[in-house]
Amino acid sequence: MDFKRVIVLLLLAAFGCRQQDSIISPTYTIFPPQDSARLTLAEKWKAVKTPTPAIIQPIDQGWRYVAGINESLTDFEFPEWEQTEVLDLPHRVTLPNTAMWYQRLVVDPIDSSLLEVNADDGAQVFLNGKKLERLMDDRFYLTATAGDTLTIRVLNNAMAGGLRTVKLLPLANYRDYKNQLALYRKAGAAVNQVLRLSKPSAKAVEAASLLVEHPTIENITRVEALLSAYPVPSDPVLLNNKGRFELNWLSSGNGQATIFAGNDPTNLTTEFIVTAKQQLFRFPLEQLSNASFYRIRQLDTWTEVYEVPKMEQTAGPFSFTLWADSQGGWNTFSKLMSYTNEYDDKFSLGAGDLVANGSDSVQWKSLLTSLGLANGRFPFYLVPGNHDYDGYYDDLKPKNFNRYITTPSGKNYFSWQYSNCAFIALDPNEAFPIGFDASDQKQWLLSEIESPEWKSATWHFVVLHQPPLSQGWPGYHGDEVVRELLDSVYESANIDFVVAGHTHDYERLTRNYGNQQVNFLVVGGAGGGLEPEDDKSEYPVMDRLIRKHHLARMFVHGDSIHLEVKDPDQDIIDQFDFIKQ
Structure with a gap:
């Protein structure tokens, strides 16, 4: 928990009697239950086996x-x-x-x-x-x-x-297996809801215990009825939707929610009504421009108090995070995301394979839940990878990516600027085999690198999932189609960094293309399974290759950038200083 959030909670405790909404504690907590009844319930549910098909x-x-x-x-x-x-x-x-x-x-x-x-x-x-x-x-x-x-x-x-x-x-x-699996998942959701409640009633704990022992529709319905007034929200995620920043959060229930906002965390009196679309709420951040704090209520569920992120761009030093390939490794990824509350980053970029199976909506909900651990303090810029498509190959449309994720352009490729840095995000996965001929991406890229915003920037970044250069997988040297496109513009576009994932490790390489120094980063260790320790390609020989899960951060100081990469134990596994040539 970061210092600012500690101050908020102390204020709530000190002035809790001043306003009705401020004396209401958050309905749900991410911390494990401490009472013996729920600890016993958690152990009982852990012992329940996931259904498997009978005859295969x-x-x-x-x-x-x-x-x-x-x-x-x-x-x-x-x-x-x-x-x-x-x-x-x-x-x-x-x-x-x-x-x-x-x-x-x-x-x-x-x-x-x-x-x-x-x-x-x-x-x-x-x-x-x-x-x-x-x-x-x-x-x-x-x-x-x-x-x-x-x-x-x-x-x-x-x-x-x-x-x-x-x-x-x-x-x-x-069909029998599918029905059993649906029953198991509904029971698990109900039990987990009781376990996460800050103050569950004895009746709810007793009903959930009975459900674990006898997972029937009747017992599920009984628990759900006791919890019907307490939908489960995720923490907010800040995304850019066609140039407008929006707070996004999921809920286990549809309908309406109310945002209470103000400048005193103990006296949030300004109200905004938000309506969910398929359990996904979106709210324009600009409507909170006059507030410093907010919290969300849906029925009898209250969230904690969040700080309103300030989106003004700084002219001084700033930092941001880089990662890729969370890819279903939610425990590791959530741990990495929880550390971001200790940072004062301005944004975070994810270079693809955000989930393991793009067709599974549950995984996208898990992704948003993990991103919510940043508590909406800064925006995420998310680029799709090959696993973020539907996985069917009946067509090549990342339907769930487009449903749950928004981008500055409304497309899978986009650009943005912050301070003296310009970013271009590409997506070669719109075609099979991968490439850039299925859309106007190539022409868009050539136009973008001629834009005033790009030319006036000090640092230039290209972000995409498949790397042009990689050593971490035997027989794989990076994607040729990406190299063909980027090799032709490195020098003319003054590209300083190419950030990618795809290979599940950490890699860093610096090369010169004419007069331009280009730095290649593979940050594919945000949660997915790592590449085998002893296997790698003969070329290209990277300057650094490390097989550990990690989160990278960049600290921009005008003409210099400091890179720091930490593993899930917060140990530094690599750091490097880049000086503008």
Whole structure:
């Protein structure tokens, strides 16, 4: 907890009797329960096992494999199979931005079943050349006879990709599993809500304990009824939506919320009504321009008191954070985000793979919850990566990214400026294989680097997910299509930094392009699984390569920038000073 928030809470304690809303403690807390009843409840729920499908038949042997050549998402032909190799799963190979084909004959008849495909990054499935219906995620409905041909086209935008597993599940078993999983998740949400309440009633704890012992719809409904007046909010996240800063927060309930604002944290009297759209609230920050503090109420739920962030740009020194590849590692990522309350950063940029599966809305909610640990104190500029797309490869539209995240342009590529720094964010994932020809990005980039804002800046940053140079994955040297674009403009555009992720480690390299010194940073250690410790490519040889989770910070002092990178234990793993040439 930072110093300013401590002052706020002390003021609330000292003057709590002056205003009704100030004497109401926050309804929910992120701290673990201290009373014995809830500690027992937490241990009981921890012991409950996640449902798994009852009968699964792996199909892991006898697959033919061939790599695709010059294929796009929709423009492709089925390969010739006569001289292809036969292999067993799992199969992965380092072939970024490539289609990979797998085929086998159906040996035994398959009746009304679910085919579950685990592939990097996504898969299309064909039976006798006809595309199968996708039920959800990478699960397909399948009925087949002996001698039919099953073909799977894997589309890899990661570094290594391929077909990990293929499993067959009777459709009736899958429906039972799906119902059990839905019941388990609803029960878990209800129990977690009781555990997080600052002051749960004995009746709610007792009902939740009964629910753990007997997870039925009736018991879930009973707990939900006791908690119906207490929707669970996330902490606010500050994002830029087409040039306007907005506070974003999630709630377990729809409807309306009220923001109470003012300059005295114990006397917040100005009210604003906010309406949720699919449990996501958005509120223009400009409406709080005359306030210093605010808190949110929805039904009987009260948040803590937050400080209103001041968005005036400083002419003096400032700092910001850089990270990428949180990618489902929420415990690590949340820990890193919680440290930002100790910093006085002006913004934070995330260079893609924000989630592990872009099609899963639960992961986007987890992302916003983790970002909320910064308490809306500064804006986030978030760039999509290959995992932030829907993962289906039926189309290439990051639907959930566009639903939960906003950008200064309303597109997946955008620019912004702060003080003497100019930033351009690119997204090559709009095409398969990745590139910049699917939109007007390339022409936009060429126009942007000629803009007065870019030319007048001291420092110039390009941010994107796939790095042009990387050593951290064996056989991968960075993405060629990114190199082709950026190599041609490094010197003319005076690009100082390229910030990326994709490789799950920390890397730093400085190179000269003519008279321009370019610094390459890979900050792909915000939570996703790290690359193997001893594996790396022969080239390019990075100046630093470290396999640890981390959060990077830059301290800008006019013509110099100090870089500091810390691991989750807050130990410095790298630091470097950049001086403007």
